[in-house]
Amino acid sequence: MRVSHNARVPAAPPSHDAYDADEALMLLYAGGDMAAFDRLYARHELAVWRFVFRSVKVQAVADDLLQDVWFAVARNAARYEVKARFRTWLFTLAHHRLVDHLRTAKHHASLDASDDDARSLADTLVADSGFGPVRQLQSREQAAALIAAVEQLPLEQREAFLLQAEGDLSVQEIAEATGVNFETAKSRLRYARASLRQHLKEFV
Numbered sequence: 001m002r003v004s005h006n007a008r009v010p011a012a013p014p015s016h017d018a019y020d021a022d023e024a025l026m027l028l029y030a031g032g033d034m035a036a037f038d039r040l041y042a043r044h045e046l047a048v049w050r051f052v053f054r055s056v057k058v059q060a061v062a063d064d065l066l067q068d069v070w071f072a073v074a075r076n077a078a079r080y081e082v083k084a085r086f087r088t089w090l091f092t093l094a095h096h097r098l099v100d101h102l103r104t105a106k107h108h109a110s111l112d113a114s115d116d117d118a119r120s121l122a123d124t125l126v127a128d129s130g131f132g133p134v135r136q137l138q139s140r141e142q143a144a145a146l147i148a149a150v151e152q153l154p155l156e157q158r159e160a161f162l163l164q165a166e167g168d169l170s171v172q173e174i175a176e177a178t179g180v181n182f183e184t185a186k187s188r189l190r191y192a193r194a195s196l197r198q199h200l201k202e203f204v
Helices: 016-020 022-030 034-056 059-079 086-104 115-128 140-152 155-165 171-178 182-199
Strands: none
Touching: 022 034, 022 059, 022 086, 034 059, 034 086, 034 155, 059 086, 086 155, 086 171, 140 155, 140 182, 155 171, 155 182, 171 182
């Protein structure tokens, strides 16, 4: 039996949250809405920058890589499809750009973090990544120890850890971003956490 238009229950309009979701904003940008791009950039700029900076350890290089990542967002906008979280897609672009850079880079300066930078990373890694052993990082020494421990991780473990800490990616999303299977991503995270706990056991 055919239902008349008058008998239909009208569909509820999309919620404000739906319009504000990263994926919705990216689709709006793909359609020409520059304000949507500005919102995405403001929302994710710092996390992407910290992710690449912790790997290249040079601020100017990290700045260039950040710009490259967002250029890639712009270049790929017309082909963007919602197949995963926008954040996963964004950090996949960041991963690929970082890999390209590390293949060609010959020299990397050591990390010399300021007090604020050291504390910022410490707070991020402890609060956002679920890294539990370090309850409080109240001194420059403690925060610097955490940065040094992260820096000493093998590249693949450090990247997996930072994708979770800075990118808020799940294990499956880390696997997708780095092109490995779930168990490999899980293993890299497990080894990274074990190594960090060993390095930071005096602060537990």
